[in-house]
Each structure stands twice: as structure tokens, then as C-alpha cells.
Amino acid sequence: MITVVMAVITYFVRHRVLTHVMVLTYLAGLGFIAFNLYEHLGEPLGEYFYCDRLGFIFLIILIIVSVLSGIHYITFVEYRNVPREAMALHNAGTIFFTGAITGVLFAQHFGVLWTAMEATTLGASILIYHNRNQHSLEATWKYVFIASIGIAIAFAGILFLGLAAHKIGHVDFTFAAIKSEASRLNPVWLKATFLLVLTGFSVKMSLVPLFTVDIDAKDASPSLVGATLSSVLMNAGFIAMIRFYDAFSLTSILPWMNNVLLITGMLSLVLSASYLLKVRNIKRLFAYSSMEHASLVTIAFSCGGIGYLAAILHLIMHSFAKASLFLQVSQMHRIYNSKWDESIGSYLRINPLGGLVLLLGFLSIIAMPPSGMLITELMMFQALVAKSYWWLAAVILVLVLVIIYGLAVRLLGILFIKKPGAQINMKGATPWESVLQLVLIVMVFYIGLFRPEFIVNNIQKALEVLPL
Amino acid sequence: MVSLLIILICSLFIPGIIVKTKALFSGRKGPGVFQPWLDIIRLLKKGSVYSSVSSYVFQLGATTYLASVIVAALVVPFDQYPSVISFPGDFVMFAYLLALGRFLIIISALDVSSGFEGMGANREAFYSLLAEPAFFILMGSLAMFTGYTSFHDIYSHLHYADRYAVIIAIISGYVLANFTLVENSRLPVDDPLTHLELTMVHEVMVLDHSGFDLGLIKIANNLKLVLLNTLSINCFIPQDWPVALQVITFLLLQTVFAAGVGYVESFRARNKMAMNPQFILSISAISLILIFVIIILNNKI
Amino acid sequence: MITFFHLSLLTSFLLFFLPKKYQYPFAFLLQSMLVLSTSAWAIQAWNEPNPVQVALGIATWSGEIILQIDKLSAFFILLINFICFMGIVYAAGYLQPYIAKKRATTISLHLFSFIWLNAAMIMVTALNDGIAFLLAWELMSLTSFILVIFEAEKEETLKTGINYLLQMHFGFAMIMFGFLLVKDATGEMSFSALASYFAAHNNVVVFLAFFIGFGIKAGFIPLHTWLPRAHPAAPSHVSGVMSGVMIKMGIYGILRVTSYLKDDFMVCGAIVLVVAILSGILGVVLAIMQHDLKRLLAYHSIENIGIIGIGIGLSILGYATGDSVLASLAMAGALLHCVNHALFKSLLFFSTGNVYYAAHSVNMDRLGGLAGPLRLTSLAFLIGALAISGIPPFNGFVSEFLIYNGIVHDFVSAGFSMFLAGLAGFVSLALIGGLCLYCFTKAFGMTFLGTHRSAQPYELRSTHWTMLAALAPIVLAIVLIGIFPEWLMYPLQESLATFHWLGGTALTQTAPAAAMTNVSLINIIFLSVMIAIGLLKWIQQKKVVVTTGPTWGCGYTAGDYRHQYTPTSYADSLAQLAEPFVIFKKDYKVIGEEEIFPAKRTFHTESGDRIERSAIMKIIGFLVKYLPLIGRAQTGYIHHYLIYPMLFLALIALLTFLQVI
């Protein structure tokens, strides 16, 4: 079925008809497929794919976010007078990118996963390139170059896994097969594989060590691309990481993997905290905030137990909140024609609805109630306490406080304080879009307050395979 | 009731005795013993001048001051004879009632927007805050010593069975006497008869009070002096003496105290202003010594 | 009742869609509904032996939310409702100029937060489950944060708000750690699980975690730094509610945790006592040094929290040493002081609000002479000032009297160490009383008495009637509690029964509690004596000539407003004593000998909080200064970016090789 999707994509890529309808139709089709897939949960899809719950959940998020940013792109094009060619390329890129991510979500074979991941890099590079100015060129170059090298490193890791598998005479390279045989494989090779894959995919997850280009990409591309990158793509990176983690989780290297993840998460958290204190560009601000959340997810995940649930839920809610924030940034950019905080001010007064989105989004990303991230951070700390990582918990607490400070100073300044340099153009405000973004944030709140059984049950079922 | 009566009687002549003593020491004949009261009566009949900037607060000040001192008198006992009202912790109430009067008199001083009176008010507030702990430490330690928690019970159980316990009487009497001096703005903390406003504490505070209000304040001052003095003297009167002897001793001691005050005021200069806090804090220090004495005597360690 | 409750909260969202004119009346209606319904529950809880359970019909992460109202909760709920209701009444007048000036969104957000703050505080006092409690707790912080930044276009206000938010978050995290420890050990995350946890584990660690978490909200020194910033920044009805009841939620939390203690009473009590004494004394010392009236009041909140803490600490210690009378008296005093402080502090903040409303400033260096034009306001402030100084016949005295009595009672039987603890509490209470008097004579005198202290006379705006109407019930409550304290002994006894370890002692049977009738008697006598003297004066003054004239200037006739005492000069005598805790800067150039015609000079003083500067700001400064240094990794050079993965791989490889991980 996915191969069919691929075919659709290639069709659109060739076809340069300039319409958004295609993107939306494609996404609707994807939604339809998803709807059908729900009945096939737990069944393989063709040779290399497998429809599991985790992938399914993130597919839904993918569709929601992409539809929103697709809709947003229509206004974007109108407002910016985007050249037809760029628009076509962007739409084709969106479809390609979306398809690639769907591939990542459902891949059942390490090689296929890797391929799909590489495809997301290419898709993303098209999206990042959209503005065609110096910044976007620079960002694209860096992104493609570093991501390609990262992907190459990850491939080396997969090759090591192949070596290990080859040694015991096993050649099937699917997750299930590797997982069942993993305990017989040489742990040194498994460690190498995991480490190299983590390093390679860190560019997608916005984690140390390759986070740098991801931040640049979100800065230089249109905000709606930032929305996709920091929600959908980040999720895909994590899913890929989780696949490897899952496959190796029954072996003796589990504590080692947890430790590596913990180190990665902590390093990323420190770095993001330090950046959030000084960054003045609002897009980069949100990009670093994504990095912070990615590191929190990593830390939660590394603790195991309830941390798994916390990690996945956190990813879900972060996708919603960050997507709506990035889309709102796009609106702000139109109103103020700037992305620097010194020229954006008294936003709540100028655009009340948009200001509300920003305020509530701010509350959700700093994990204030009714944001659901409060619950997941609570779970994360619970997991840390269960592992008696007291010092780490304290350090994380301090860093989170620093991060809240950084975010609060910038965002509340934007919301409330009048900046003398601001030039306001109210034509850019689109209230109906703000309402859509508000809906996303309300979803975060809903998850936080009411514990939707449907989602939680599915995650728990999906995570049953992991060691507790 | 006995206590209230005896306090009122004392307040009639004690201020006079101080004045008389001072006159005698300076070689004058001096006015009669009741002259201060005659002055007060004269004041009560006079008209008043109010500052044009003052408000209702100024009107309240003197009235409340006197009322608070009168009510405070209700809880002070005379030796083992009960006060009008007695209950556990009444000495706390006593201190706070005095504070009430002080509060009002301070703010009525601030009400007239005079730099001098502000200065007096400031000093009064500052000194009383420094003196407060001494009183509380003392009463606390006496409560521990006797095992009771009201003025009346404490004083009626101050048995000096042990001869060392006399130390307690001396120290507490001394502390209370000093406390009296501070609270009543007497030497060495303050000189009521100084003629430079800059060096006054209490007197400068009531500069703008006149006529009836001033009379009320003077009554309250007299009463307060005797009241606190009673607390100190109670320490020295043994409970097993006959009533007549106790009363006589009491009156005698009050007179001696007044004469002593007069003597000191004749021959000693007032402390330097900067010395005052230190002096007042030393009272607290002495009362702390009392605590350790009591702890040792009661074998609490 | 539950319908009312839900209705008031759910329809509060409609506020955002109403035109400005109807927003306040609607908010008032909602708040009344909320207050009514929850008060009804509280009263019901008061009359029933078992806690009232109210299922809200909403499920969250920990299952269904159930309000569990026992007598301690009911006690606090009634208090919250009273003050919040007065707050919204007061806001009717206070908000008027803002309603004219601000956007509808801002006003509705403000009113919305106010209602939700009330609701959140009620939920905080009534929730047993950990997660629900934490949610309500954060909701409380959040709504109060929004209320604080009402005037967020001022950058200073916003900074204060952020500071507040961060500190609250830290406190939240500490409470969370406390709960997580309990959960880790017992598998359950609720207050009631504390009972089994405390029975089986060391009590001190969890108690300490909770104490720090709740202590930040309450404002114990050294966790107090948010308080003197947030209160002045907020509009007055909000500061009244925040200082009056919201910081009491910290006390509530400490009380709730304390009520489950099973062991280690000695250590816990000592911790609370030491911190409380520190807060009490330093709070008021710092208050004296302030020029800003609201800031001064904010520091007084710290002081009063200190008094409450002294009560709690001594109560725990009293139980630890077997003196149940001290335990119940001190705890009753602490509880009653919560009420009292809520009353007089909201009264003081509201009347300060009136001052601000009328004179556009709360800087005492500029105020003075307001007792004439703002007669009722000043009277209310005076009553509040007397009450907060613990002076009879007002309510502040009653609660301090209970604690004093507990200590004195303890002196009789205490061992050496307990005696010292009691003495420390005793002396510090006395000292706090004296300092408080010093401070409030200053505050009242500088604000309302004398004449104006700035060069220009005022342009006063007349206050709205609701701003006075809100003061009246509070004054009434203050006076009633002050004059008839014996009425409160039985209700206090009921609330004390929540503490399992206090259960055995009946407060009403202790001698000091019984003596409350005497206190009341003395108060009545005092009032009658005062009225009698007043009457005498009145009669006498009719007979004689009463004139007004200029103030006696001691012979100097050119005196004007500049000769008055100012806040700084009034506080000057204490400045030397307070030197170790207060940074006191004078900016003045002394006239040199050669200056025959001295040039014009200025004089400026500043006082800062030494604890805040030296301890807390240093840590924050360190983080803010050095953390961004790490963030130089993003150099912009692509070849640098390639080094990072190498370093990362090498690091992990090294750690693996060394078997660190």
C-alpha cells in the first residue's frame, strides 16, 4: 500500500500543476488510508512495512499538522506573492516529504527505514530552500551536507548491525527478526550500531551532536516549514531511534543504551538552556525550545518504565503545541515584518486572538497547567526518582527553570511590552488561522486534563514490547 | 481591688516626691508634693490650641493613651493581693496595652508635621522596641521560676525559700526598675526637664498637646510610672509579712524609688543619645543572666 | 451546589466575548455563585463529623477529581471566600480607570483569572490526590501570575511577574519531589498516603521537600524574594488577595503535611521554628527600611508568616516534648493568625489601593497628610495597622496571645532545650511586636499624617464607594474577633481535630483559652474608659476656647513640609542595627571645609535585601552569566559542526571503554 503512496508522490513530483488542492487531496487520501489502517493495526503491509500502533499515532499527527500547514501555505502564498515555480516545488516537496515520513513511521526493515530517512532529508531540503535568499541557501546547504553525513554515519551503523547478524548466519533484516535474535549478537557491534545511528539521526531529533543545522533550517525556512520540521520530522527521528532501541532492548546493552540516551539528553538540555538565555530571534527561540523538549523526551525515555509513556505523550503534545506556535510566528512575521524580538511588541493588544495563541502556547511549552506537558514532565521526574537520579533531577529542574526564564522574558515581552521599533501591518492578521492553532493547543490542554483513554491505551499497547 | 487602690494612691504623691527631691538637692525649697496634680487640674480646665495640619488622629491620641494605661492598671497586682482582673498571660496583655497607648501617642506626634515631634516619636518607638524583650524575658523567667503564668500568681508565688533566690529578687527588681526608667523617659535615657528639644524623647513628642490633652497625658505618665514601679517593688516584699507591714513597706519603697529617681536626676547627666540603645539592650542582657540563674537554681540543666 | 460551582467556572469563558460594560457585573455574579456554593460545602463540612466529598464529575490523570472538605479545608475555604469576595467588591471601584483605558481582552483576562484564582485556591485546600493537587496548585500560581502582570506594559512589572512565575515553579517542583518520594515508596500519590509513608520512613526528608515547596508560596525567608516584588506590582485588590489568602495556601500545605507527621517531630519542629523566627524578625526589619508602602506591606506578610510559623514550629516541638497544651495553643494561635493576617493584610492593601487611586503614588517619600481627605480610608488603615502590630482590642493580639500563652505555659514544665526554643519564640514575638509598632507608626504617620512630602501638593481623585464598602466588613471582622475572641475557641478546636497528634487535647479546656473572656472583658473596659474620657473631653471642650494655629516650631518659624520626618529618617535609627541584613546606601556628598558657598546637593537613599542579593541573586547571576558561554557552539561554521559528532562519538566511546556507562 505504501508503495502505491510512493507512486502517487512521484506522479505529483513530475506533475508541475500549481495547485494546493493536490497537496490537500493527497493528505486527505493519506487520512483515508490511515482510517483504513486502523483496522489493520498489527498487520504487515507488504514486505518491508508493518502497521503498528506507534506509527499509526504519529501518522495521525502527521496528517493533522500537514493539513494545517498546507492550509496555512495558501494564505502564505497569497500574502507573499510566492513565484509559481517555488510554490509548485514546495507542494511537491511537501508530498514527497510526507510520504517519506510515512515510510519512516511504518518501516519494518532497517534498510528501508534508513532509505526513508534519507528521503526525508531530501524532502526537507526542498522545503527549507523555499525562500531562495541567502539565508535559506546557507541553511539548505548546511542541512543537506550535515544531514547527509549524518545519514552516512547511520548507514555505517546499520552495516555494523549487518556484520553482527551475518556472523550468526542470520540475514533477515527486519525489526522482529533482529529483536528475536538480538541476544545472540555481539554486544560490541550492537553498541556501535546504536551509537552511530543515534549520532546520525540526531539531526532529525534536534539533539546533540548534530542539532546545529536543524536549528538553522527552522530559522531560514518559512515558519510553516519550521512547524513541520519540529513536529513531524522530530517525531520521525524519535520513532526511528525507538525502533533500534526496541530491537536491542532484550540484550545486555539496555542499560548502556539508556545511559547514552541520558547523556545525549542532558547535553542537549544544557545547550538548549544556554541558547534560550541569549537568543533574540523568535524562530530560533522556538527551535531551541524544540531541542529542549527533544532532550526531555530523551531523558524520559532513557529512564524506562513510566518514562516511555511520558516520552511518547510528550512528543505528541509537543507536536501540537510547537506546530501551532510556529504557524503563529508566521502570522507575526507578516504583521511586524520581523522575526526579532526587539521589533515585535504588545502583540496581545494588536492581535488579541493571535496573542492568545502565543500566550497559551507559551504556557503549554513551559508545562504550566492546564498543559498536558505538566503531566508528562511529572512522569519524567517520577521515572527519574524511581531510578534515584536525584542529582540529575535537580540539575534538570534548574535547567528547566532557566529555560522558562528565557522563554518568558522573550515571549511575554512580545505579548505585553510596547516596542518602539515595531512597524505594524494589520493586513497580515488572519483570525481564522489563529482559531485553528488554538484548537491544536486546546488539544494539548485536553490531553493534560482529561487523560484520553484512547490515546493512552494505544500508547501503552504500543509500548508493551519495551522492557519495564 | 487593693492593688488598684494602692496604685492610685501612690500615683498621687510619687511625681511630687521626685520633684521635691530634685528641688531639695538643688538647694531650693520646691513646690508641694501634690503640685504636679494641681498643675494637671489646671491644665484640664484650660482651652486648647490644635495645629492646623492635625487630623482626628491627634484628637484620639491622648485619650487612648490614658485609657490604655488605666486598663493596664487593672491587671497589676500588689504582692499576693490580686489585681482586678487576672488570667494566664495577663502580663502579655499588659505590655500590649501599653503599646497601644504608645502607638497612638506616637502617631499623634507625627500628625503635626513638625520635625521635632517626629524625632521624639521615632526615639520613643525605637527605645520601646529595644526595651520590650527585657520585660518579656524577665516575665518568662519568673513564670518558669514560679510555675505560674499570670501576674498575680507569679507574684504570690515568689517564695524565696532558698537564700540564693534573693539574687532573683534583686536582679528582677533591678531589671524592672530600669525598664520603668526607660518606659517613663527618665534619666539616664531621657531628661524630662531638659530645655533643648533636640535632646528630648518623650517631652518633645507631646509638644503640641495643650490643655485637656496635655493633662490627660500627664495623668497617664504619672500612672504609668507608679504602675511599672509596682512591678519592680513587688519583687522585694515577702509574702508572709502581715498586711499592714506590706503596705507600709510598699509605700516606703515607692517613696525611696521616687527619691532615688530625684537623686539621680540631680547628679547625673543624661546619656549621650548614641549610648541609649546600648544601655537599653544591656537591660535585656541582665534579664538573660536572670534566666541562667533560674535555670541553675531549678536544676534544669 | 455543584451546579452553581460548575456553572460559575464554565460560563467564565463567556467573559471573553462580552463587551466591556458587562464584564465586571458578570464576573461579580460568577464569583458570587462560586463563593456561595463552596461556602455552603464548607459550612456543611463544619457540621458533619466526616469530611464532605464532592465529586466534580471530571476525570483527570489520577482518576476522578473529588473535593474532600474536612474541617481544616472548610476553615480555609471560608477564609478564601470572604477575602476574595471582598476583593471583587473592591475591584468594582479600583478597576474603573483601567476599564476605561485598557482593551476588553485584558480586562476579561484579569477578571477571568481572578475567578479562577479563587476556584484554584479552594481546590488546593480540598484536594487529596497528588496530581490533581499539583494541577490546582499550578493553576493557582498561573492565575495569580496573570493577575500580577495586569500592568504588563511596564517592563518592571513583567520582570517581576517572570520572577514570580519561576520561583513558583521551583516551589512546585519541590512539592512534586515530595509527592514523588511518597509515590515511590507507597505507590500512591496523595496526602493521605503520607500517613503510611511517615509511619514507615524517615519523616524529615519528605517534610523538608514539602516545607521548601510550600514555604516559597508562604514566603519564608530565605525563600521570600518573590514576595516584595510581586505584591507591589499587582493591582491592590490582587495584592490583598495574594497576601491575604494566597500565601496562606503555603501555610495550608505545611499544616496538611504536618498533620500526617508520625515521627521526627523534634527535627521538623526545630526547622520550622528557626526559619520562622528568621522570617519574622528579618521580615519586619526589612519592612521598616522600605519607602514604598506596598513593598512595606509585602515584607510584613513575611513577618506574619513568620509568626504563624513560630506557632506551627512550637506546636510540633510541644508535641515532641509531650506538652500538649503548648501544642494545641500554638497551633490554634497559628491557625487564628492565618485568619487575622488575611483580614488585616487585605484591609491594609485595599486601603493602600485607595491611597494609590487617590494620590497616584504609594511612595511614602511623597505622601503625607491624607488623613484629612481620605478620612475613612485612613481610619481603616489605622485599624489594620493596630491589628497587625498585635495591639488589643484588635484581632492580631488574640492569635499572638494564644501563642504567647502556650509558650509561657510551657516554661513551667519544659526541659532545657525546649525552654530555649520557647524562649527564642517568646522573645522574637516580643521583638516582632516592638518592631511592628515602629514600622506601622512610620507607615501610617508618613502616609496619612503631617502634610505632603513632595514639592507639589496633590491632585486627589475621589475614591469610588465600593472601595470603602469593601473595607467595612473586614473592619467589622477585625474588631469582632479582637473584642470577642472567646467565640472562636470552639471552631478552632474543631479545626485542630484534623491533626491526628493533637486530637487528644481539647483547646477549649486549656486555661488560656478560657481566659479569653477576660481578654474580652478588658477590651470592653478599655473601650468604655476611652469613650468616657472622650465624653469628658467633649464636655470640657465645649466650655473652653479651642483654637487652631500653626504647629509649634520650637521657635523656628520658617519651617515647611521639608522639615517633616521622612520614611528614611524615621528608619535611620534602626539602620545600624539592621546592617547585617540590609544593604543601606546613602548617596550624598559631604560639604567640604573649603566650600564657602556650597553648591546645590541631592540626597538619595536606597535599601536592599542582603539575603536576596548575596545568596539568591548570586546563584542566578552565575547561571545567567556563564550558561550562555556554553552556547557558543553554534558558530555558524560548518566545519565546526562536523567536529561535534566526532567529539560526541569519542566521548561515548571513551566512557564505554572506561566502563563508566
Added chain:
Amino acid sequence: MINFVIISFIITLIYIAKIEMVKSYYPLMAAQGVLLFILSFLELQETSALQLILILFETLIFKAIFVPLFLQAITKGRAHRHQHSPVKGYYSLLLALALIVVSFVISHQMHEEFLDVKYFTAATSSIFIGLFIAINNRDLVTHLIAYLVIENGIFLLSIALGGEMPMFVNSAILLDIFTSVLIMGLIFNRLKDHFETTDATHLSQLKD
């Protein structure tokens, strides 16, 4: 034969490391492509015809012919430029040698029966030297070349481990490299127009 080819490959690596002029890269890249073709041809004789064609395409056509030509096309007019790098000439040579030694040591540590140590050494040296070039040089073309060198290393590695990937993946890898080179090339051209330089140090506007 294989040993000889591998040694030649390593020698090309050393040359690449010390090159200072862009022009000199093209023959070396072509040579590497040819060497890789020979290697894979020798190693994978028994595989299917389709796979052979694929590999032929990948190595000979793509790596040995297309890439050098493509590079030549995009660097027109600046092929004689000298590189700016912090580590120059003989030092870079020495460093490259050191890296090769390191990869020898690493390979020696691997006692895996299914691992061909010779290939492994060549592969790791190639990856290391690729990274070294990217870090050391400031020109964007060199970065592109570094990427290709790394990819060559990965290719060698996959030979070293024996073909494990299914056909689908292999073709995807090929496609990926192809498109990334293409995209990078296109962007490189645009960069040249916009920045009027290909020095990476100028490409640092995005930073904090």
C-alpha cells in the same frame, strides 16, 4: 590483486588529503570510482546479473565518470584556486597518514571472522579522511568531495561486510547519493551566485 587495488585506493586517499587545488580532485575521484568498480567486481562475482549491473552503474558510470564531470561543470572558472586550510601541505599529509594508521589499529582490534580486515581498513581510512577534509578545508567544493569520499568509504564498508542489503535498499542508496550530490551541486551553484564566493567561512550568517 585485491591487495594491490586496496593499496592504490589508500594512496588516492593520501593524495586527496594533500591536494591544494580544486582541479586535482577530478582525476582522483575518477580513479577512486574505477578502483571501487574493480574491487566490487572481484568481490561479488557470484551475485546476480541485475546486482552486477547496478554496481557497475554505481561505480563506473556514476562515481568514475559522472561525478568528476559534474564537479568540473560546477567549478568552472575556479578550478585553479588554492585552498585555504589551517593544516597545510605536508602536515595534512602526515595527519592523513596518522589517520590511516589509526584505522589500521582499529581494524586490527576487530577479530571478526566475517570481517575482511583489508576492506575495513580502507573503509575507515576513507571515512576518516573524508571527515578530515571537510573539517580542514574551507571551500564548499571540497566539502562536496569530502562527502563523496565518505560515501566511498561506506561503499567499501558494505563490501567488507558482504552484501546484506536487499535490492530495493541498494538502489535507494544509489538514488540517495545521486540526488544529494545533485541537490548539493545545484545549491552550490546558487550559493556561488549569491555570495560570490565558495568559502565556507562566509557562510556563517546563521548563528547565535
